[in-house]
Amino acid sequence: MKKDLVILLIILLIGITSPFLFPNFVVNLSVVWLFILFSLTWDVQGGQMGYNSFGNIVFYGLGMYTCALVQVGLFFSIGEWTEAGGEKTFLHTIPQYFTGLGVGLIFSSIIPVLSAIIVGLGLLRVRGQYFAIGTLGLGIAAGEIASGIEVIGGGQGMTVPIWPRAAGTTDLRNLVFYYLSFASFLGTFLFLRWIYQTRFGLTLNAIRDDEDKAEAMGIPTMRYKIIGWCISAFFLGISGALMGNMNGYIDPIDGAFTGSTVGLWMIIMALLGGKGTLWGPIIGAVLFYFFKEFFWMQFLGWQYVALGLLVVVVVVFFPEGLMGWLKRKFPEKFGEVVDKERTSGIHLD
Amino acid sequence: MKTFRKTMTCLLSTFALFLCFSSAGYTKVDGDTILLGAAVSLTGKYSTNGKHTKNGYDLAVKLINDRGGVKVKGKKYKLAIKYYDDESNSSRAKELAERLIKQDNIKFLLGPYSSGLTKAMAPIIDAAGIPMVEANGASRSLFTKGYKYLFAVLSAANQYLESAIDLAAEKAKESGKKPSQVKVALAFEQDPFSLDVRLGVVEAAKRHGMKIVVDGKLPKALNDMSAILAKVKALRPDVLVVSGHSKGAMTAIKQIQEMKVDIPLLAMTHCDAAKINKKLGGGGEYTLCAAQWHKSLSYKDSYFGNGMDYAKRFEKVYKYDPPYQSAESSAALLVWKSAFERSNSFDTKKLRDALSKTNMQTFYGNIRFGKTGQNIAKPMVLFQVQNGKNAVVAPTEWASSKLIWPAPKWSERK
Amino acid sequence: MDLMIFTTAPWLNVQAIFDGIMIGAVFSLIAYGMALIWGVMKIINVCQGEYVILGGYITFYLYNTYGINPLYTIPAASLFVFLVSFAIYKLVIVKVIERDLFVSILATFGLSIIIQQLMNTIFGADVEVAQSGLGTEFLFDNMVTVPVTRVFSLIIAVLVAAIVVIFMHYSKLGRAIRATSQNKRAAKVLGVDTDKVYGYTYAINGAICGVAGSLVAMTFTLHPYIGLPYTIRSFMIVITAGLGNFAAIITSGMGLGILEQYADYIIGTQFRIGFVFLLLVFIIIWRSRKLLKKREYLK
Known part of the structure; x- marks a missing residue:
């Protein structure tokens, strides 16, 4: 337990001090924390529960829109705000801005959870590849539909309330959102770490390993699956809300329901680090972020080829991820006792 | 547990190192070079127009440098541009604005291609107080937010096809009908630019009391609009207005030709960039196209000469006729040059003030910024495809040909 | 909601059904390819749509640079995608077979990103078409338009499908493919080189997509990023129709086409x-709910 405390302290230390160490990178750092959150929440389904979802991005986009709509709708008419591509400008006063943000964050966690329940009742009955493709369809449909709805700006997108200048400089704003991102990451991390140690985590693993048997043993699998999805939706909703506010502008397909970018990245990040572990997605997300920034800057115009290659290489040649590889190499360090004689004949796949 | 910690420390130290390296590097004015920054679309759905934009920028940079560069405080500086690829994605564009300003420490920016991406970048640059001269973000909402550091050399999107509606009203009057009897059909892509064009068209139609009979909207990823055209065919409107970047223009003309939809007046955007008429073997005849610029206009400057000279120079380097996206991008650099020289400094505040006082003629048109940063000195042009050539038909002072109206029916065309 | 338009212009129903059937034929063709590799190799090919667009670009390239009428480019497009997909099989797919679906x-998703980007780099992001120059026919007093290209693509789609079906039934390779799909082990024991069978199956799917791509290039427009909807459509057709049921694939393909046309008009x-x-x-x-009553699930 002492070791855990040390790790926690290290994370806290990094999280709190890094914006002061790298003042020019505050926004990037907030994105890193959110990326980690993405891959952690994807892993609840993909790694722990065995349901490979392409559609978790829906909750992210929903959170983004919900928060912005609440922030605007509390004080102004949404129709007027989005009219003509957000032509009119309404300025929030300081108390208005912060109440809006607070209430928005609350709603942006509730609405995705509700939608996770509704969608889950239908889709979580479906297994395997059908679930994967179904969720892929869901993610893309959401973006297309959002860009057809006029009141939320349609294809024009929607602007998010501007940080009131009286409240401070943009550096302060970035700092505020940095700490909110960090806090939401920390919340996700601690919550998942706790829940993976409880019966709940074991049940998720049981569903992954053999759902029929789990059901036969009397586990109400459907309930667990839905709760699992709700957990992801809750945190993803919040992260969407934060990302929307940091961007200041929501584009339905490029910004909110980005099934083919962020939606895919969260899977790759988790796979890169090793799915089904707590630390895998974290390491994967950090690695991926650097890979992405590096290649994106180096190869103007070729970055998507690089990304595609990364996807193929990771999936085909390196499916167990970094943590899986480490676990196989040094099983003792992971608290697994290996009986050399008995496993020597077994090839771990 | 130890491995975790080791991995974590390892990762974090690489992280720290990485950040240190990437933050070093560029400064705003390096030796005798002024570094401007730009995010353009080299990949993704806007990559063609993104390339037009980049070519326009590069051509102007080269020309300005060849002619001795920019003179500030008695010293000559060369221009250079730091490019990033925004992948035609607004969230990426926003990240890159952040990167250009914060990490690359660039103080002078050029715009990306398309309204959506400019919209994503504008709040960042304005908050940071870094001036940006953009040439491809036409959405009206860019100019109503009170941005102080955003300057656009082009006319706003809602003006693109307003004049087409006016023309329709005029023609209706000539033929003895009331403008309010004119029926309008619309087909617009769901993206910021096209919806802004739509806004202008709807307002103009309202002003004339016209009736909108078909109000079609196109998704971003679609290559079939036959349903809308079938409706158009059924309801026989007098005007059809289409906008959806090059994709929309291409799809519309191909299917109108295929389905032989007779429309007296067909107006659209981006027919120039798509080079549709050539590709479709004359299917684009009689189409009205809105453009920011046309090479036959008689504007002039001391660098590029007039539009024809620009077109020649451009074609020599890039082997194709310059679309207006390139022309306006080149003009943006002329504006920057003049602002540097007039303010005689590299201070962003002073530069902003100098930019806001810009009043010049370029080969691309007159440039004078209104209070909101929008170019108010230049009208849009409307040309009609006649015998495979673009003939300017509006505004009247530059019109080289008369509008052919109504467009002949398909059955009467050869 | 534009329901009224069907009463003011009743021929639109005819138009919608016509267009739906003709588009649906192309969808069915693509779906048939997907069903083939899904059934035989147990692989879901997400880059199906990209193969289609790639075939379209080959047609466009030949049309644009050499002025060849797109009608005659179909074999070339088909062959090219055949080769490309065979190479992709050797490089990547071979390692994916018999793994988790x-x-x-994911691997084919990654491939689709690469293909998209390469097409963008090579052919540009412009929208392209290949004009077949076949003209248009009219029905019902000029109100229903029937572009001959679409009729042509319907015919080609049916023809290609027929060829593939005949090939599957009567050629040696076709029988080997069917044997492998029924029982891989038994086929192997009886001397079928399953590895080769897989490679050819995957490449045949590529060839089918290449043909479909040519048809898409003629009837619609091309764009490097427009592949995914085709993948999703064929996936949908396959799960409605089931694997290997050819007639069902055609009917559900055309059904989807018609449904889409009506959706277009109405919503x-x-x-x-x-x-x-x-x-x-x-x-x-819906499918999984139906199975759930029998305590089964989609496999």
């Missing part, structure tokens, strides 16, 4: 793609 989904073109994707979700849920 999710692996194949508006802007929701068409969204409609297709949502329909997929509903079909999956």
